[in-house]
Amino acid sequence: xxxxxxxxxxxxxxxxxxxxxxxxxxxxxxxxxxxxxxxxxxxxxxxxxxxxxxxxxxxxxxxxxxxxxxxxxxxxxxxxxxxxxxxxxxxxxxxxxxxxxxxxxxxxxxxxxxxxxxxxxxxxxxxxxxxxxxxxxxxxxxxxxxxxxxxxxxxxxxxxxxxxxxxxxxxxxxxxxxxxxxxxxxxxxxxxxxxxxxxxxxxxxxxxxxxxxxxxxxxxxxxxxxxxxxxxxxxxxxxxxxxxxxxxxxxxxxxxxxxxxxxxxxxxxxxxxxxxxxxxxxxxxxxxxxxxxxxxxxxxxxxxxxxxxxxxxxxxxxxxxxxxxxxxxxxxxxxxxxxxxxxxxxxxxxxxxxxxxxxxxxxxxxxxxxxxxxxxxxxxxxxxxxxxxxxxxxxxxxxxxxxxxxxxxx
Amino acid sequence: xxxxxxxxxxxxxxxxxxxxxxxxxxxxxxxxxxxxxxxxxxxxxxxxxxxxxxxxxxxxxxxxxxxxxxxxxxxxxxxxxxxxxxxxxxxxxxxxxxxxxxxxxxxxxxxxxxxxxxxxxxxxxxxxxxxxxxxxxxxxxxxxxxxxxxxxxxxxxxxxxxxxxxxxxxxxxxxxxxxxxxxxxxxxxxxxxxxxxxxxxxxxxxxxxxxxxxxxxxxxxxxxxxxxxxxxxxxxxxxxxxxxxxxxxxxxxxxxxxxxxxxxxxxxxxxxxxxxxxxxxxxxxxxxxxxxxxxxxxxxxxxxxxxxxxxxxxxxxxxxxxxxxxxxxxxxxxxxxxxxxxxxxxxxxxxxxxxxxxxxxxxxxxxxxxxxxxxxxxxxxxxxxxxxxxxxxxxxxxxxxxxxxxxxxx
Numbered sequence: 001x002x003x004x005x006x007x008x009x010x011x012x013x014x015x016x017x018x019x020x021x022x023x024x025x026x027x028x029x030x031x032x033x034x035x036x037x038x039x040x041x042x043x044x045x046x047x048x049x050x051x052x053x054x055x056x057x058x059x060x061x062x063x064x065x066x067x068x069x070x071x072x073x074x075x076x077x078x079x080x081x082x083x084x085x086x087x088x089x090x091x092x093x094x095x096x097x098x099x100x101x102x103x104x105x106x107x108x109x110x111x112x113x114x115x116x117x118x119x120x121x122x123x124x125x126x127x128x129x130x131x132x133x134x135x136x137x138x139x140x141x142x143x144x145x146x147x148x149x150x151x152x153x154x155x156x157x158x159x160x161x162x163x164x165x166x167x168x169x170x171x172x173x174x175x176x177x178x179x180x181x182x183x184x185x186x187x188x189x190x191x192x193x194x195x196x197x198x199x200x201x202x203x204x205x206x207x208x209x210x211x212x213x214x215x216x217x218x219x220x221x222x223x224x225x226x227x228x229x230x231x232x233x234x235x236x237x238x239x240x241x242x243x244x245x246x247x248x249x250x251x252x253x254x255x256x257x258x259x260x261x262x263x264x265x266x267x268x269x270x271x272x273x274x275x276x277x278x279x280x281x282x283x284x285x286x287x288x289x290x291x292x293x294x295x296x297x298x299x300x301x302x303x304x305x306x307x308x309x310x311x312x313x314x315x316x317x318x319x320x321x322x323x324x325x326x327x328x329x330x331x332x333x334x335x336x337x338x339x340x341x342x343x344x345x346x347x348x349x350x351x352x353x354x355x356x357x358x359x360x361x362x363x364x365x366x367x368x369x370x371x372x373x374x375x376x377x378x379x380x381x382x383x384x385x386x387x388x389x390x391x392x393x394x395x396x397x398x399x400x401x402x403x404x405x406x407x408x409x410x
Numbered sequence: 411x412x413x414x415x416x417x418x419x420x421x422x423x424x425x426x427x428x429x430x431x432x433x434x435x436x437x438x439x440x441x442x443x444x445x446x447x448x449x450x451x452x453x454x455x456x457x458x459x460x461x462x463x464x465x466x467x468x469x470x471x472x473x474x475x476x477x478x479x480x481x482x483x484x485x486x487x488x489x490x491x492x493x494x495x496x497x498x499x500x501x502x503x504x505x506x507x508x509x510x511x512x513x514x515x516x517x518x519x520x521x522x523x524x525x526x527x528x529x530x531x532x533x534x535x536x537x538x539x540x541x542x543x544x545x546x547x548x549x550x551x552x553x554x555x556x557x558x559x560x561x562x563x564x565x566x567x568x569x570x571x572x573x574x575x576x577x578x579x580x581x582x583x584x585x586x587x588x589x590x591x592x593x594x595x596x597x598x599x600x601x602x603x604x605x606x607x608x609x610x611x612x613x614x615x616x617x618x619x620x621x622x623x624x625x626x627x628x629x630x631x632x633x634x635x636x637x638x639x640x641x642x643x644x645x646x647x648x649x650x651x652x653x654x655x656x657x658x659x660x661x662x663x664x665x666x667x668x669x670x671x672x673x674x675x676x677x678x679x680x681x682x683x684x685x686x687x688x689x690x691x692x693x694x695x696x697x698x699x700x701x702x703x704x705x706x707x708x709x710x711x712x713x714x715x716x717x718x719x720x721x722x723x724x725x726x727x728x729x730x731x732x733x734x735x736x737x738x739x740x741x742x743x744x745x746x747x748x749x750x751x752x753x754x755x756x757x758x759x760x761x762x763x764x765x766x767x768x769x770x771x772x773x774x775x776x777x778x779x780x781x782x783x784x785x786x787x788x789x790x791x792x793x794x795x796x797x798x799x800x801x802x803x804x805x806x807x808x809x810x811x812x813x814x815x816x817x818x819x820x
């Protein structure tokens with residue numbers, strides 16, 4: 001028996017992510033940039049709008065000319081022109097003058113506000129009466145009121161949202177510089193594991209981790225690259241690793257990460273000259289038999305073979321690395337969706353490790369309820385029946401029924 | 411002036427979604443199915459695992475043979491064989507017999523549990539001592555313990571998650587029947603709107619809604635299809651609509667949905683013989699000038715031209731329609747991520763309409779704080795600076811600083 005030799009806390013493990021550099025950049029047309037990570041600060045190169053814009057149909061006026069106007073005492077204004085949409089007004093507005101304008105139109109020189117058409121009456125084709133005063137800039141978007149020239153709009157390292165695309169489109173950016181999507185290699189190990197294209201014989205089971213891990217990689221901005229199903233054998237695993245290291249920014253090896261008789265992941269990693277094992281064993285449950293190694297800038301993970309453990313280790317540990325490699329900086333504190341719920345049962349937990357409990361959520365008249373899902377960590381069912389995870393901190397002995405918990409949605 | 415003729419509540423408008431059928435189905439290989447919507451119930455066609463599986467390295471035994479075993483009084487068992495991974499055991503286990511097995515191995519007939527290797531000692535190559543008793547099924551996953559044959563695993567209409575893919579892979583499904591992605595046509599109207607590929611002259615602005623709406627469509631499982639930038643002119647809008655209706659499952663027309671002099675959306679829709687206007691005007695703010703019409707099974711939306719209004723109307727009204735068309739049934743109650751926060755300022759609101767207030771979130775020692783973002787609904791900046799929306803119900807006059815609110819993340 002080999003033994004665990006480097007059990008560390010999840011915090012310590014996560015701190016290693018800063019030892020890795022993020023991937024390179026690429027140009028991408030703006031319509032392909034949703035949820036990509038921006039690789040440069042975006043500064044406004046112009047004022048938006050570049051002109052005073054009407055936000056109502058009506059008349060562009062100098063506000064002071066309307067002061068005191070009322071039904072009983074309307075202001076009389078002389079019409080200069082009708083301003084065509086998207087066109088430059090031809091006429092200046094003097095004190096008692098107005099030009100007809102529609103929502104979105106450009107205000108003429110001398111005008112600082114728009115009187116809504118509802119508060120005007122046409123006397124003849126050259127004259128209107130105004131029944132209500134407006135304030136300067138009323139019913140107008142001023143120059144630069146939306147976006148000020150030279151102001152920072154979007155930040156390097158942020159995830160690009162729908163509204164960010166709108167802002168960048170407004171500024172005329174047709175291409176953005178984003179980070180490449182990290183390529184994450186997956187190697188599934190186990191003599192008993194067969195690809196799903198193959199009918200398993202008695203004693204064999206289909207490869208599940210390939211699909212759950214691929215999906216988790218996709219959800220976090222990576223490109224999953226499946227390398228192979230590898231039997232529990234040092235040479236085959238070395239060959240698969242070599243292939244993975246040649247093409248990937250990160251490598252996941254599922255199965256074989258523990259210290260049993262068929263666990264070759266540590267040996268395989270150590271077979272690469274430059275590789276350094278940063279952790280073997282993390283104080284979380286499930287997921288203790290997790291390996292993190294580095295080979296130059298590539299994190300290599302040994303993940304537990306049990307599907308639930310592998311998914312939880314991905315969620316808790318691999319995910320922050322992947323998003324770091326992908327170039328994400330300072331994600332918003334709410335970027336991991338969670339929900340507050342009341343626990344319906346006691347949960348016991350051993351001290352000395354952070355425990356992740358799968359829970360099912362339901363709504364009741366008492367608010368949201370979280371019920372632990374029973375079952376071993378080898379059972380995919382327990383993840384299918386779960387809506388989220390509750391964390392029991394390292395030094396707690398458990399949680400009491402009725403207590404409020406924060407459930408991380410999965 | 412035309413006038414609003416059918417202002418309805420958002421609830422009433424949303425109820426129309428049930429008048430529309432969802433899109434057709436397609437087969438998709440499982441690696442392409444993440445976040446797609448399942449078009450059929452998935453029932454387990456077999457037991458998983460199909461055999462009793464060891465979850466520890468050790469010896470497969472009949473539990474009763476270990477009862478009472480201790481350091482002082484070990485049980486003596488005779489070794490039958492070493493079970494190769496992925497192989498069918500060759501030997502039955504009798505009462506005082508055991509076979510060596512590794513994690514994931516298949517238990518032989520007669521064995522119901524696994525003794526961990528740590529609690530055994532090899533006397534010679536044929537005999538072991540066992541120092542600890544095991545219970546039946548201990549360190550074993552029983553036949554069907556993960557997935558029971560004939561049990562429902564995933565439901566028609568659900569979004570396929572990572573763990574669902576794992577479950578379906580375990581069952582050997584290589585292709586899934588999912589709903590097609592609805593094609594959503596976008597028409598941007600406005601004489602002053604130019605494509606971002608074009609340099610706007612003074613008085614013109616770039617098309618923003620095309621990009622924000624496309625992104626929102628993508629985020630909700632649709633395929634955005636941009637039709638055209640159309641000037642405010644009945645014939646051009648009719649032509650663009652015709653093109654959109656020929657290829658799309660839903661049509662969005664941004665701008666021209668109000669009752670001003672340049673608003674042609676209603677006229678255009680009415681120009682199609684079979685079209686029926688279901689709503690013109692919704693009691694929400696921003697977003698009142700919203701049109702919903704149907705032409706056979708195609709919802710046609712007239713959205714406000716103001717970018718923020720259009721985004722909020724999409725989020726509140728269009729999104730549920732899109733997800734319904736996409737085949738989604740009974741989404742989990744938490745599928746719209748939200749966060750609880752304390753309001754930092756009073757917000758006033760007019761009665762008689764549901765108001766959506768953009769807020770910025772921050773963490774403080776007092777918990778999460780939500781601060782309203784100031785600015786007109788024509789300003790994209792107000793969405794860029796916002797993290798979420800707070801809803802003020804129709805009959806409330808506002809919200810007080812210090813009150814707890816639910817913020818829908820955007």
